[in-house]
Amino acid sequence: MIQPPPLNTAELQAMDRAHYLHPFTDHKALGAQGTRIIERAEGIWLWDSDGNRILDAMAGLWCVNVGYGRTELAEAAYRQMLELPYYNSFFQCANPPAVRLASAIADIAPAHMNRVFFAGSGSEANDTVLRMVRRYWDLKGQPQKKTVIGRINGYHGSTVAGASLGGMKPMHAQGDLPIPGIVHIPQPYWFGEGGEQSPEDFGIWAAQQLEAKILELGVDQVAAFIAEPIQGAGGVIVPPATYWPEVKRILDAYEILLVVDEVICGFGRTGEWFGSQYYDLTPDLMPIAKGMTSGYLPMGGVIVSDRVADTLIEEGGEFFHGYTYSGHPVAAAVGLENLRILRDERIVDYVRKDAAPYLQERIAGLIDHPLVGEVRGVGLLGALELVSDKTRRARFAGDGRAGGLCRDICVRNGLVMRAVGDTMIMSPPLIISRAEIDQLVELIWRCLDLTAAALKE
Numbered sequence: 001m002i003q004p005p006p007l008n009t010a011e012l013q014a015m016d017r018a019h020y021l022h023p024f025t026d027h028k029a030l031g032a033q034g035t036r037i038i039e040r041a042e043g044i045w046l047w048d049s050d051g052n053r054i055l056d057a058m059a060g061l062w063c064v065n066v067g068y069g070r071t072e073l074a075e076a077a078y079r080q081m082l083e084l085p086y087y088n089s090f091f092q093c094a095n096p097p098a099v100r101l102a103s104a105i106a107d108i109a110p111a112h113m114n115r116v117f118f119a120g121s122g123s124e125a126n127d128t129v130l131r132m133v134r135r136y137w138d139l140k141g142q143p144q145k146k147t148v149i150g151r152i153n154g155y156h157g158s159t160v161a162g163a164s165l166g167g168m169k170p171m172h173a174q175g176d177l178p179i180p181g182i183v184h185i186p187q188p189y190w191f192g193e194g195g196e197q198s199p200e201d202f203g204i205w206a207a208q209q210l211e212a213k214i215l216e217l218g219v220d221q222v223a224a225f226i227a228e229p230i231q232g233a234g235g236v237i238v239p240p241a242t243y244w245p246e247v248k249r250i251l252d253a254y255e256i257l258l259v260v261d262e263v264i265c266g267f268g269r270t271g272e273w274f275g276s277q278y279y280d281l282t283p284d285l286m287p288i289a290k291g292m293t294s295g296y297l298p299m300g301g302v303i304v305s306d307r308v309a310d311t312l313i314e315e316g317g318e319f320f321h322g323y324t325y326s327g328h329p330v331a332a333a334v335g336l337e338n339l340r341i342l343r344d345e346r347i348v349d350y351v352r353k354d355a356a357p358y359l360q361e362r363i364a365g366l367i368d369h370p371l372v373g374e375v376r377g378v379g380l381l382g383a384l385e386l387v388s389d390k391t392r393r394a395r396f397a398g399d400g401r402a403g404g405l406c407r408d409i410c411v412r413n414g415l416v417m418r419a420v421g422d423t424m425i426m427s428p429p430l431i432i433s434r435a436e437i438d439q440l441v442e443l444i445w446r447c448l449d450l451t452a453a454a455l456k457e
């Protein structure tokens with residue numbers, strides 16, 4: 001193999017500026033500032049091209065569940081590439097890793113979910129969801145049941161269907177989204193939107209918006225409700241304890257499908273294999289991606305309940321839907337090895353019994369910082385709300401400026417956390433040790449001090 005000649009940071013930045021259009025990026029601002037080039041990683045740590053070591057409290061983009069540097073995953077990919085780098089799953093074909101991965105996922109999924117449709121990403125998985133949900137009701141003789149109810153500030157991807165199912169207003173504003181047949185209800189975000197209600201009352205209110213919307217549209221028009229167990233990109237929004245039980249009551253009363261988007265919560269993030277198990281939900285479809293391969297290769301999919309799969313299979317004939325990379329053998333081999341690591345090393349148990357209680361206990365202490373108005377989290381997800389006055393849940397002026405400032409200070413001090421407005425969020429690799437959690441919390445505290453000082457200037 002011929003290695004390309006090494007480039008230094010300035011050379012890479014110049015090339016990047018000239019040629020590389022990044023996702024979710026203001027290119028003018030980035031061009032002025034220069035990209036940060038991440039060169040290598042190990043465990044929970046990243047190194048940039050200037051040799052800085054950074055604690056990755058986001059597991060990449062919520063995906064590197066088993067941590068960086070697992071040679072078994074590289075070896076699984078290498079072996080599979082030599083054996084069979086690609087073949088499709090169309091035309092009555094399959095490949096061994098894809099078959100085995102579907103079976104292995106069925107083993108860990110809720111008992112009523114036994115089949116997997118493979119895609120290349122979380123967004124593609126949600127495109128599949130929309131097609132599958134509508135196909136299901138067509139086959140059930142109710143083709144008018146087409147509307148999917150999502151939530152404002154939910155995130156389900158960036159393709160046309162993904163962005164439509166999601167409820168991100170800035171995304172909808174670019175390109176006439178959502179597409180027809182997708183509507184949104186309020187989110188269960190008590191800190192931001194709960195007003196004077198208690199979290200419990202607000203949770204019930206937010207859930208009842210689903211019922212109100214179903215009744216407004218007519219249940220004969222509604223195909224499905226889609227939601228993340230805990231909203232990730234929206235700001236690690238942990239719903240009040242009353243929310244999911246009330247949603248379940250409503251779903252039991254009306255005949256619509258439940259789509260639980262497990263792209264972030266799946267594969268151990270909450271201390272259960274899936275967020276649906278954490279909240280005791282019975283989904284009809286579960287889109288997955290990210291932790292499915294720990295991000296080592298791109299892969300997504302939809303785990304399908306027997307109710308939906310049996311209808312598609314028994315009554316459906318050909319479903320005109322699929323992707324070139326559905327069931328990609330190399331991604332599947334990595335997914336299989338990733339599942340083996342999660343299972344054999346009891347990583348999900350470790351999250352539930354050890355890492356998550358410890359992380360939640362340690363970050364809860366950050367409420368003593370003057371900038372922090374709320375700390376919340378489940379499993380290895382966490383969020384801090386930055387406030388100007390913690391007695392009143394009062395935000396800083398500037399619409400996210402405090403969060404942006406805090407995020408930049410974090411990076412300069414060796415920590416990746418993400419800012420969603422003024423909410424600082426984290427989602428570290430599941431293998432983070434107690435000592436590393438201590439390091440993380442110390443770093444956060446220091447960065448909050450620096451942010452408080454910078455905000456005073």
Ligand code: PMP
Pocket residue numbers: 121122123124126155156157158162228232233261262263264289290300
């Ligand atoms: N669903 C959820 C809940 C997500 O968090 C994401 C990505 N952050 C997606 C879907 C889309 O996944 P992808 O970026 O792989 O298309």
